[in-house]
Amino acid sequence: MIEEALKEINRGSAEIIDNERIEKLLQSYYKEGKSYTVKCGFDPTAPDLHLGHTVLLQKLATFQKYGATVLFLIGDFTATIGDPTGKSTTRKVLSKEDIVKNIASYTTQAFKILDESKTEIVYNNDWLEKLGANGMLELASTLTVARMLERDDFSKRYASNTPIAVSEFLYPLLQGYDSVHLLSDVEIGGTDQKFNLLMGRQLQKIYDVKKQQAVLMMPILEGLDGVQKMSKSLNNYIGVADAPNDMFGKVLSISDDLMWRYYELLSTKTLDEITALKDGVADGSLHPKKVKEALSIEIVTRFHSEDEAFNAKAEFDKVHSKSQIPTDIPEFSIDEEIWIAKALVECNIEPSTSQARRDIKQGAVKINQEKVHDEQLQLSSGEYVLQVGKRKFAKLKVN
C-alpha cells in the first residue's frame, strides 16, 4: 500500500528532496491514521488556468488520496511584491481588488480537481502582515546577499544590469516563512520554484520548528507544440475553461510522443495501466489514435462531463473523419450580392481579401463542400456554408 502510494506520488516528478520523509509520513498515516499537510502556493495573478497549472493540482489530489490535507496557500501578501521567478524584469504589483477577483475564479476551477473536504485555503496575508518590522528584520538576517545572488535569475539580472528591487529579495524569504508558520510537511511546486521551496526547508530549520518539509518539484508541462512550456502567451495551451469541442480537438492534436507525457502528468490512470497502453501500442494491438482519444475523453470529462466528452468525440469524428460540416457554426447574413473574398472576410474566417484570394487559388476554400476555383465568384441570394481549410466554417445567408 505504502509502496503504491509512493510510486504514484513520485510519478512524473522532476525532483524530490527528502523522499524518506514522505515515506515516513505515509507510514504514520497508514499505521496510526495520522494526517499530514502538503503546502502549495498559488499566486493570484492568472485567473485562467490551463492544463499546465493542473499538473500541480493533480499531484495535490494524489496526496489527498493518500491521506494528506492540502494547504492551498493564496499568496495574497506576496503577490503585492511579485514573484521574481523566471522574470527578467521587475514585475508590476497587483491591486487588492484584482487579487480578490482572481482568487474566486481560481478556487472554483481548482476544486474540479481537488477534494474540497481535504483542502484548507489559507492566505499568507493573515500572518505575514502581523510579522511587523522586527519579524521582517529577523527573517531577513537569516540570509546573506551572496546566497541570494546564487539564484539563477537574480544573478543573471544582476550581471546584465537589469534592476532588482530589494523587495524581490524578500519574496523567497516570505514564501519560506509561510512554511514555518504552517508547519507544512511537504511542499510542492514547479521546478522553477526550487530555490523558493528549499528556502522553506532552510527556514524551518533556522526557526527550529522540529520538522523540515520534503520538497516535490513537478516539471513544466509542454504545450501543444511539444517543445515550449504551455502558456497563454505562446498560444499553445489547453484552457481549463475551453469548450468541450475545442478541448477535445486540442488534446487529440498533440503528437503521439507528447501523448505519453500528458498521460503521465495529467491522467488519473495508474502507472501500470499506462504501461499496459504503451505496450499495446508498441505491439500493434492498440491504435495510438484510440489511446489518444481515451485521454481526450478523460480530460474533457474532468472539466465538463462525460456526456459532453462523448458529444465532442462524435462531433470531431463527424467533421474530421467524415469531413462533414460541424453542428454549431457561426451564422452571418448580408443584404446584397457579395464577392466571395469579401464574404469570407465578413464572416471572420479570413483576415483580408488578399489572404482570401490566396487561399482560393490554393483550393482551400469550399462552398457547401465544393471547392471554389473562381476567385471572382459572386454570391447571389441563398444560403451558403463557407469553409476555409479544415477548421474554419461559417454559414452565410445572402438576401
Next chain:
RNA sequence: GGUGAGAUAGUCAAGUGGCCAACGACGGCAGACUGUAAAUCUGCUCCCUAUGGGUUCAGAGGUUCGACUCCUCUUCUCACCA
C-alpha cells in the same frame, strides 16, 4: 555623467543610393500524404476586385530624378567606462 553601437514585417535577421514589398530562418496558414496528428514534400505569408494601385524598414525634417540605405534633430534600446 562619459564613450561607442543599434532601432527593418508575428519573432530573429539580411540589405549599406535604383535590380526592394524588402534574402534567409523560425513561427503561422493552406495543399498532398495520414490516424486528427507528428514526420515529410509543395505553395503562400502588408493592404486593395489586382498582370495594376496604395502604404511600409523607430519618429520628424533634409539632400537626390530616385532613399531601408546619405545628412540633421528627436525618442527609445544596448554595450563599455565612471
